[in-house]
Structure formats: C-alpha cells, structure tokens
Amino acid sequence: MNEPAGKTTGDTRSRILDAAEVLFMDHGFDGTSMRMITSRAAVNLAAVNYHFGSKELLIQEVFRRRLTDLNKARLAALDVLEAEAGEVPIKPSRIVDAFFGTALRMAADVEGGGHTFMCLLGRTYTEPNEFVRQFLAEEYAECVERFLAALYRALPEVERKEILWRFHFMMGAMSYAIAGTDALQLVTGKFDDEDPSQLAPRLMSFLLGGLRSPLAEAGPPK
Amino acid sequence: MNEPAGKTTGDTRSRILDAAEVLFMDHGFDGTSMRMITSRAAVNLAAVNYHFGSKELLIQEVFRRRLTDLNKARLAALDVLEAEAGEVPIKPSRIVDAFFGTALRMAADVEGGGHTFMCLLGRTYTEPNEFVRQFLAEEYAECVERFLAALYRALPEVERKEILWRFHFMMGAMSYAIAGTDALQLVTGKFDDEDPSQLAPRLMSFLLGGLRSPLAEAGPPK
DNA sequence: GTCTATACCTGGATAGAC
DNA sequence: GTCTATCCAGGTATAGAC
Numbered sequence: 001m002n003e004p005a006g007k008t009t010g011d012t013r014s015r016i017l018d019a020a021e022v023l024f025m026d027h028g029f030d031g032t033s034m035r036m037i038t039s040r041a042a043v044n045l046a047a048v049n050y051h052f053g054s055k056e057l058l059i060q061e062v063f064r065r066r067l068t069d070l071n072k073a074r075l076a077a078l079d080v081l082e083a084e085a086g087e088v089p090i091k092p093s094r095i096v097d098a099f100f101g102t103a104l105r106m107a108a109d110v111e112g113g114g115h116t117f118m119c120l121l122g123r124t125y126t127e128p129n130e131f132v133r134q135f136l137a138e139e140y141a142e143c144v145e146r147f148l149a150a151l152y153r154a155l156p157e158v159e160r161k162e163i164l165w166r167f168h169f170m171m172g173a174m175s176y177a178i179a180g181t182d183a184l185q186l187v188t189g190k191f192d193d194e195d196p197s198q199l200a201p202r203l204m205s206f207l208l209g210g211l212r213s214p215l216a217e218a219g220p221p222k
Numbered sequence: 223m224n225e226p227a228g229k230t231t232g233d234t235r236s237r238i239l240d241a242a243e244v245l246f247m248d249h250g251f252d253g254t255s256m257r258m259i260t261s262r263a264a265v266n267l268a269a270v271n272y273h274f275g276s277k278e279l280l281i282q283e284v285f286r287r288r289l290t291d292l293n294k295a296r297l298a299a300l301d302v303l304e305a306e307a308g309e310v311p312i313k314p315s316r317i318v319d320a321f322f323g324t325a326l327r328m329a330a331d332v333e334g335g336g337h338t339f340m341c342l343l344g345r346t347y348t349e350p351n352e353f354v355r356q357f358l359a360e361e362y363a364e365c366v367e368r369f370l371a372a373l374y375r376a377l378p379e380v381e382r383k384e385i386l387w388r389f390h391f392m393m394g395a396m397s398y399a400i401a402g403t404d405a406l407q408l409v410t411g412k413f414d415d416e417d418p419s420q421l422a423p424r425l426m427s428f429l430l431g432g433l434r435s436p437l438a439e440a441g442p443p444k
Numbered sequence: 445g446t447c448t449a450t451a452c453c454t455g456g457a458t459a460g461a462c
Numbered sequence: 463g464t465c466t467a468t469c470c471a472g473g474t475a476t477a478g479a480c
Contacts (some may be wrong), residue, residue: 012464028349030252034456044465049457126345126401129253162424169428172398173391179348180390202384206391206432213431234446255473266447271475 013051015041020062021113025120029059029129056131063124063135066106066117071143074102078150092154093208099147100174100207104200107178122179125171162215170207177203235273237263242284243335247342251281251351278353285346285357288328288339293365296324300372314376315430321369322396322429326422329400344401347393384437392429399425 019041023032034055038045052058077098081090107118124132144167151163177199241263245254256277260267274280299320303312329340346354366389373385399421 028250028252028351030250031351033454035454045456046458046465047463050463055456123348125398126348127250129250165424166428168402169395169399169425172402173395173432176347176394176397177391180394202387203391205435205437206388209435210395210428210432212435213427215427256475257472267474268447268449268476272446277474 012041012043012047015043016048016051016058017062017065018113020058021116021120024059024062025116025123028123029127029132059132060135063121063132063139066114067121067136067139070103070106071139073106074099074143075146077102078146082150089154089156090150092151092211093204095147095150095154096170096207096211097204099143100170101200101204103174104178104203108197108200118178120179122175122177125175158215166211169210173207173210174203234263234265234269237265238270238273238280239284239287240335242280243338243342246281246284247338247345250345251277251349251354281354282357285343285354285361288336289343289358289361292325292328293361295328296321296365297368299324300368304372311376311378312372314373314433315426317369317372317376318392318429318433319426321365322392323422323426325396326400326425330419330422340400342401344397344399347397380437388433391432395429395432396425 016037020032020037023036023040026032027036034048035045037058038047041047048055048058052061078095081094081098103118106114109115124136127133148164148167151167152160155163238259242254242259245258245262248254249258256267256270259280260269263269270277270280274283300317303316303320325340328336331337346358349355370386370389373389374382377385
C-alpha cells in the first residue's frame with residue numbers, strides 16, 4: 001500500500017518480517033527468539049533492532065502490514081454492499097461474507113503468505129500479551145464498529161447485545177478453524193487429506209446458521 | 223481422584239498447580255517463568271522441579287488434574303443420554319449439551335478455579351507447543367471419539383465429514399467465547415458489564431444453529 | 445522432604461569496528 | 463548500513479545444606 005520510497009531497506013526488512021511471521025505462528029511470541037528470526041531471515045542479529053527498534057515493535061509491524069490491508073478490503077466490500085443496497089436493508093449473509101469471507105479468502109492465499117498470517121492472527125486472538133492485544137484492538141476498532149452497525153441495521157428485530165455476542169462467537173469459530181486447520185488437529189488427524197478450499201463454504205454456512213439461530217430464552221435442555 | 227496417601231506433599235503441590243494455572247492463562251507457557259510460579263505460590267524455586275520434575279511436566283499436570291474430570295463428566299452425561307434413549311436416536315441438542323454444556327458449567331465455577339482453567343484450555347487450543355498439543359490430543363481422544371459417534375448416529379442423514387467440520391467449528395466458538403470473555407475484549411469492551419452466566423444459553427443456541435444449518439453446496443453468496 | 449545457593453545457558457539489546 | 467563482540471537480566475535445573 002504505502003511504498004516509503006526506500007528500496008535498499010526493503011529487502012532486509014521484508015525478509016525479517018516474513019521470517020518472524022512464520023516463526024511467531026509456529027512458536028508464539030515468547031517462544032520465538034531474535035536469534036531464530038535473524039538466522040531464518042539470514043540477516044544479522046542486530047538487524048531487527050536496527051530496523052524495528054525492538055522485538056515488540058517488530059511484532060506490531062508484522063501485524064500492521066497485513067492487517068491494514070485486510071481491514072481495508074473488508075471495509076471496501078462493505079462500501080460496495082451499502083452502495084448497491086441504497087435504502088433497502090442488506091442481507092446479513094452478505095455482511096458476514098464481507099467480513100469473514102474476506103478473511104477466508106486471504107487465508108486461502110498460501111503462496112503470498114496470507115495463510116500463514118491468518119493462522120498467526122487466529123492464534124493471537126487468544127494471546128494474552130498486553131502489548132499485542134491493545135494493538136489489535138486499535139487496528140480493529142473502526143472495522144468492527146462499522147460491521148456491527150451494518151448488522152444492527154440488517155437485523156433490526158434482534159437485540160443489539162445479542163448480535164454482539166454472535167459476532168463474538170463467529171470470530172471464535174473462524175479463528176479456530178483457520179489456526180486449527182494446520183496448527184492443531186486436536187479432534188482427530190482426519191483433516192489432513194482435506195482440500196483447504198473446502199473450509200470457506202463450510203464455515204460460512206455454519207456461521208450463518210449460528211447467526212440466524214433462534215434465541216432460546218427458555219431454560220437449558222436438560 | 224487418586225490420593226497417593228501423601229498429605230504433607232499435597233499442600234505445596236496444589237499451591238504450585240493453582241499458581242501455575244493462573245499464570246499460564248495470563249502470560250502463556252513461555253511467558254511464565256519458574257520464578258513467577260514459585261513466588262506466587264510462596265514456595266521455593268526448587269519446589270517445582272522437586273514435585274514435578276520439570277516445567278513441561280508441571281504444565282501437563284495442570285491440565286491433567288482438571289481435564290480428566292471434565293472428560294469423565296462429559297462421558298457420564300453421554301452415558302445417561304444413551305441409557306435413557308435406548309433404541310431411539312438421541313436429540314443432537316442433548317449431545318451438544320453433554321459435551322459443550324458440561325464444559326460451560328465448569329467454566330461457570332469461578333471460585334473452584336474451573337473458570338480459570340477453561341480460559342487456559344481455550345487459549346491452549348491454539349497454542350502451538352508440540353508437547354502440550356500431543357498431550358491434549360491424547361487426553362481428548364476417547365471422549366471426542368464417543369461424542370462424534372453419538373452425533374453420527376443422531377444425524378444419519380448428514381455426511382460424517384460434515385459433522386466433523388462442524389464439531390471443529392463448535393469447539394472454536396466455545397474456546398474463544400470462554401477464553402475471550404475475560405482475556406480479550408477485542409471487539410469492544412462492551413462485555414464487561416455482562417453477567418457471565420448469560421454466556422451458556424447464548425452459546426448453546428449459536429452452536430445448535432450452526433450445527434443444523436443447511437449445507438449450502440452452491441457457490442458463494444457474492 | 446524442603447530450601448539455599450548457584451551453575452550454566454539463552455534471552456534481548458547495544459557499542460563500536462568496518 | 464551492516465556485522466562482531468559483549469553486556470547483563472532472566473531462564474531452567476541441580477547439588478548439597480538443613
């Protein structure tokens with residue numbers, strides 16, 4: 001998106017970011033050392049501090065370079081929907097696709113690193129690191145607000161609090177589905193032979209089913 | 223469950239386990255040092271190695287002591303359902319409640335530490351640590367197999383692969399809902415004033431909606 | 445059995461040569 | 463701008479005193 005006109009720095013910087021992205025996904029932030037990063041990137045140990053200032057700022061930049069684009073793409077998709085719709089309400093399934101489908105399409109990009117990043121992102125939603133959490137919250141704030149507002153308009157009969165909960169649940173199902181797809185086969189090892197492109201339609205169907213489910217204010221089933 | 227007849231050791235051991243559970247949830251495994259654990263437990267630095275052998279074995283024990291009971295409770299609930307049902311198929315909602323509802327009830331136990339543990343567990347589903355992952359897979363294997371089998375019987379018209387996917391999605395929604403409830407307020411800070419007991423019915427409704435959603439083999443909505 | 449003291453290693457970060 | 467050498471804080475684990 002923004003090319004800061006520097007071209008000599010670009011290469012080393014990018015190599016560090018790419019290496020860090022993969023390693024953070026595999027070993028977590030605390031589990032990844034500067035030495036692991038610099039040796040994978042084939043750069044000197046001091047390069048990270050030179051280019052980014054610290055490990056924390058490197059983490060931040062790893063997220064920023066992709067998350068900015070992802071949320072821009074989400075908002076652009078929502079802009080299109082809202083322009084098309086005019087006055088009539090947008091179908092919730094379209095809104096869900098603009099948010100979650102956009103992320104899933106990024107996750108399907110294995111070669112460009114989108115897949116790695118989405119795995120990392122999914123993993124990071126439950127990451128307790130204060131620094132990372134605050135940064136993510138800031139990066140997401142605008143995007144989430146606009147999508148929630150769109151869902152409120154699309155589902156005026158549903159209580160807003162309820163929509164908020166369900167958005168939360170959808171985030172969880174997606175994060176886990178992506179991060180779990182190749183990070184953990186807890187349930188069984190049975191996903192190995194699956195085509196990863198099957199994930200998106202299946203997950204979208206699940207999310208919409210959950211979103212539309214009756215509220216069930218009654219007592220528990222037992 | 224198993225009282226190894228030692229009573230002098232019990233106290234120190236438990237204090238270490240309780241301290242580790244909280245700290246692992248707050249800072250992750252790599253982010254929690256032995257010094258943090260032992261100082262919180264008010265025991266000596268050497269006590270962890272004395273009682274557990276290593277940090278990794280401590281992690282394992284933190285999970286084992288609660289997970290064994292959780293999965294026993296789940297299987298017991300399933301046993302009851304199967305005994306009651308006899309030949310007729312069990313309603314999927316009952317099966318889902320036996321698995322996820324049991325976990326949610328454990329998560330509602332704030333004082334006994336169940337809540338802390340479920341947060342930790344939810345966080346750990348996306349934890350890439352090889353050691354932990356393999357341990358969890360072993361602990362879960364039997365329980366998950368039996369619940370999947372029950373769902374296959376309850377939903378004979380749905381492809382098994384599809385059920386497997388949806389089970390996976392349900393796990394994700396639950397983990398994130400629990401771990402996110404007080405570990406990260408990414409979406410907004412708006413859950414703070416919520417009663418945590420509201421989570422269970424809302425989540426169960428969402429899960430069942432997703433489980434029952436039509437398969438949507440057609441193209442994407444766009 | 446439990447704790448004190450410590451060994452030994454790896455972490456992030458930096459100063460200064462090139 | 464990049465690399466080498468190094469600092470020192472903090473990591474796990476242990477040997478030996480109590």
